[in-house]
Amino acid sequence: MTPAIRPRLLSRLEVGGGLLVAVALLAVPLVAAPFQTITVCYGLVFAIAALGFNLLLGYTGLLSFGHSAYFGVGAYVTAELVKYLGWTSMEAYVVAGIVASALVAALFGIVCVRYTRIFFGILTLALSQVLWSLALKLFWVTGGSDGLRVPTPTLLFGTLAPTKDKMDFLAYHYYYYVLVLFAAAVAVMWLIVHSPFGKALQAIRDNETRAEFVGVQVRKYRWIAFVVSGAFTGLAGTLWVPLNGLTTPDILYWQFSGRIVFFVVLGGFRTFWGPIVGALAYNYLETYAVGFTVYWQLVLGLVLVLLVLTLPQGLAGAVEALSRRLRGAPAVA
């Protein structure tokens, strides 16, 4: 088989651009101040959640308004491991976070994937609110609205203990740790959406009836996508906790789900890279909006309105459209 016949997994542009971004991300802790590095680190974590979310929205055509649930499960499982078992290993947190969020997604998914459109959205929202109320009311287990504190974990199976200056540790060791997992998540998601399974999801998105006619088991495929999506978001929740130092029910609330939707709309859900760009951009936008004005909600609201009116394809979508126009390629619908 000659390579020319086989469709390439990555275009030359993607390889080049990816390398450039990878070098830039690797250089962040070396050139940027700790605060900037930590802000990028938050962005990378949110980007993992956005990638997971977009498997449902962009590739399967399901708008979930309850992804806070899986992010929260990842975070709370970590906090409970600290509280009850005294575990300190990040690897243990990551495995536990992924498994727990996948399990919860599997359970919720059984109910949710039977429906589509608004019914799917409302169901996911309702189920995530159940977890939120539990976190709020089971005060003795979850700390109620005060949440649970999570100390800085040890990395690489206990071989890398936190240094005395927590900020330095987060802005260097932990950043690279997150970066590696982010790269892995991107690679895995790339493979998923370009696999036959991913193509089947896109077929479901475009025409459910036709997909069923060609033999795709629509409900089963949706359920698998739901579980994978939940697991990615759960991984993000687990990685977020040490960065934040504590977890509160805020991250289980529907507004946090809305924030994940915002990431993806901001970046553009029709491209693979859109959610990543959106998560990084949103994180910067929020950090600085809160810092510079007490009317930060107004700022975010205005951005969202302007975005929908002027860049309905999101940041990444707009850049892509622009580059197509510059190259004289036909626009895609």
Added chain:
Amino acid sequence: MLAHHSFTTTAELKGEHHMVPEVSRRQFMERFGITIGALGAGASSLLLPGTAQAQTPAPGPKPKGNIPDKPYKTGHMTFFTGPAAVLGEPSYKGHMLAAEEINAQGGLLGKRKIETLKADEAAGTDANVKELRRMKLSENIDCFTGVISSGNTPALGPVAEELKVLTLFDDGCTDFLFEKAVPNPHYVFRVTNIQSADGIMAALAASTAWPKITKIAHIHPDYSYGRNAFDHFNIAMKKLSGNIEVVSEAWPKLGTTEFTAHITKTISAKPDLLFCSVWGGDYVALYKQALKYDLYKKMKVATTLAFGVAPHALGKDHPEGIVAGVHANYHFLYPAGNKWPLNAQFVKKYYERWKEYPNFEAEGAYTSLYMLKMPVENANHLVGGWPEDDAIIAMLEGLMYESPAGYVYIRPDNHQGYKDAITGFAMQSKDYPFPIHDPKRVITVPIRSITAPPGYAKGEPTTTYKWIDETWPRVS
């Protein structure tokens, strides 16, 4: 505060802790140094004396050494939006008043003007943690101040220690902060009274006014503050009244402004007393809704924070006769008249600047900046030049400062501020467009009588709870 009342019984001297001594209510009051009404000497004292001069504080001693004229950056975080803003806005105004006064004298040590960055606490705990990091790492603040919610200080305290940023919390006064979240504080201090005092003051006021109450209903915000108030009210009432019974509990979420279900549940339980620690805009909504259901005619009511909001946030419809708490900290009419000129001066300056009266948050934030100024001057006097944070911290530990509310003492072991606690009973007066404390019934208690002393073994849920349980006599 300095008067000494001995509590020790023979049984305690012998180490027989199992026997709880019994005392009469009168003896109890005397031993605790509880004062009722002595601060307000008649109705005339309700008005601020015209003689109170708005003096600018005397400038400190001439600074030693070379002082840079780089601005001193503070980050002030408080609620600017949402139902809690009626508590939060005054905090910022108190802070700014102090900053403007200090800057009018050239700034700290006459050279460093205070610059203030503000941040909205309503952004949520996680966003607040991020914002504190941004303020320190990106804006390079020298000092962090403010913070209202007890849900936020335990999250921000450890972060402030990690960032090594000098921090003076004006509120967020949960006992949990220095008992568990930051057990060995170095950079973090808190100026206003400890939270356990709040529930205890409400219990003291309620049991003094209505000794026969036994059935108690509770409405508290569902987070650490509400639970703290619930616990300390109950343990104090157990000592003060003996056979109390909790007939109803309601735990609305913080930030709720719809209380109908909680009000009807409370009324149907037929309690003698409702104890309530709902605060801010939540409280304003609660009392207005409770009025519609005639709740105040059906039971006595004690609160921890009815008068915690900016005074003008409450209306002429506010019920009279209820225990109207001020977070056990401060109400602008007390110390009354010219009894403590610092208060009359502060209220006058605050009114002139903002055209409104201060609440306890305003006083706390105002005092915080002055409690920074004094150690900076003292440290400069000793070492010359601009003092390192460690020198300022050493001066803050054990500092006794005269604030508008009275003497404030910063305990060196836990960095917590203590002052004598105060509460009162609501009444409407023709002199003000909002309710005030009945001057004949203001209750003040030496803080030492209601909070665990240094060195007392830690306990659950708080050390003060354990201390009350183990050392208070029971009123017979």
